[in-house]
Amino acid sequence: MAFEVTAALTDTDLLFLPWATPLADWSEETTVALPKGISRHIVKFVRLHGIVYAIKETQQPIAEREYDLLQKLVRRGVPCVEPVGVITGRVSDSGEELPAALMTRHLEFSLPYRALFSSTLRPDTAERLLDALAVLLVRLHLVGFSWGDCSLSNTLFRRDAGSFAAYLVDAETGDFQPRLSDGQREYDVELAVTNATGELMDLQSADLLHESLDAIETGKKIRARYNWLWNEITSPLIMASNERYKLDERIRKLNNMGYDVAEMLTTTPLHPSDNDIRIVMTPKVVDAGHHARRLIRLTGLDVEENQARRLLNDLDQFRLEIGLSTSDEELAAHKWVTECFEPILAMVPRSLRGKIEPAEMYHEVLQHRWFMSEKAGHDVGRLPATENYVRTVLVVKPDERAIIGTATDEVLENTQEMRLVFPEDLPDIDVRSN
């Protein structure tokens, strides 16, 4: 058995996988069956010491290039799968050359779009998926990455406080530029619309698309969402010198959307005689994750952006309840972790903890408390809500850490309870308008 490894392996057991065997022939004992998107390559998953790795067979230069691109994306803080290594020079026992293999670390609690809905993809879930995809595309474009094959299949989704957070999985067709031209962005959006619409049409052919959904009209929404978000983030602000509040307003809005302002460019007026001096400001946004960073600074909890927003709201509410001012934010955060967050998670039996990510579970408990309180006509309190949530909702959930040994179809059947989490009359938690 001969092969070469690029990259520092975190787990040397990866070297002992059956690299002399074509990936298609790896036995069921070696691999784990996780739901996958539509791919032109052979992709399999293996589990070593509790970590799931995705392995993709492709040609060597492509594998090496993708590894490099994924590393750059990780360094720039873009949500994507983490590259682990490239195996090249594989030769079978009979001396036949085998393709190179790219290894990535599977994202815990992430699911391909086909595993995110029950019997059919419902309009609200579809909208949230497309929202997440548009957000991801904007984030990639802001760091100068043109994807070249944006699709639902090339993306993994994590639940994010009722929305989804999208992660890039396949960077094979991507390319970094210092700055993307409008043509490159338009083309990427065009591809995203075409691919996602094709994927929705495919679901329709399999009777998996809710009858009220029109694949073409739904797919088109990516463009509108992308354009809106891109415009909100990058369009210049024109203001008079006495309109400082507009700048503050804009920064606050960007922060609320999960972005920071990295740089501002001002241009002086063309006509100095003009009393009404106007300044054009272009906030350049480099990195999303305002709430996530604030939460990690206050509590050490590293969670998705929308989860962070929900948790921070809860924290703020808690601070008011215990009568602390904003200047005592850090003290309040410490008390919130020890008196709210940890006790609630501690109420969950150990056997059920792998079902859903802790922050998402906390978010769902908050949601559940709201439902119960509304029904009861008064606040039912944290602890009773948690107890009821564990008993009625959590126990029937599938394990999302990594759905092992389950074919996609079974997963689809087992996610019926999503309707409990996202009832139709629940207002959308929309990244765009908050």
Add this chain to the structure above:
Amino acid sequence: MATVVFSQATRTYPGSTVPAVNALDLEIADGEFLVLVGPSGCGKSTSLRMLAGLEEVNSGSIFIGDREVTDVAPKDRDIAMVFQNYALYPHMSVAENMGFALKIAGVSKDEINKRVVEAAKILDLEPYLDRKPKNLSGGQRQRVAMGRAIVRNPQVFLMDEPLSNLDAKLRVQTRTQIASLQQRLGVTTVYVTHDQTEAMTMGDRVAVMKDGFLQQCDTPQALYDRPVNAFVAGFIGSPAMNLIDVRIDSEGAVLGDAHVPLGQDVLGAARSAGLDTITLGFRPEDTVVGTEGFAMHVNIVESLGADGYIYGDITNANGEVNQVTIRTDGRNIPRKGENVRLQVTGGHTHAFNPATGLRLGN
């Protein structure tokens, strides 16, 4: 269908002072299969992306047919990137997989059917139109992906290293299919590759690029027979042409212990350029091993059956050693360590100015 014209088209990336594509002038005829080839970073992909509208054109212009498209959005250029997406949808039939983009574009059902059937005929996929992708072979799946581009009836097909993620066998197969398909469709095609063999076997004409500059654009045969400079001479042909800097005198080029005759045109051109040294080029296949010519010491011998490759040293009078590659008859290969004499056959020598790299003489 249409012509494509690059006129002084230049692309400089932000933060760079050197253009990635420098004043490109290129006219592609209606229905022509043009291949852009060159080493990594030569500007071939950037040129294609300028045509596709994915790169800003900083100066100069680009035309598709009579229409200037320099500032036109990618989707309005009437071009199709082939193989941009060839993940096939498992629950959709082959016909649906081929026509879905037209459906998104709002083309009528009848028109979609017509175009899909036409494309399927050309691609030999007609019997499979109602099947699901899982019932197709690898090659047939590739053809469905091609069909997606064909049904759009574009004026120009663009292909950027389309074969790079295929294994060697499927690559050769698909290469032949693309070439014959293009011939049948007659749609102007611009194809990018780093592989000179791919370029030479597929293109009606091949445009060789280096460092953002177009070096030469001609038929494969003309590139092979009369490269305009030492770069093209070394890039086109496999194994590469031997290129050695040698002294010249009135009898020709001094190589090792003998003279390689040069035409009067070459000697004249060298004289007027004031050169006493030239870069001499000869292809591995344009030599014959015998009793006359310059001496070579055989270092390594590779026998491939029909052919053999010899890697050897030629030592000049001043003791300077040059390594050369020679292709020879597989049944008549010298032994390793042997000293042999070589002649360049049929006057197939090439001469270049060592300073500028430009061809000397005809």
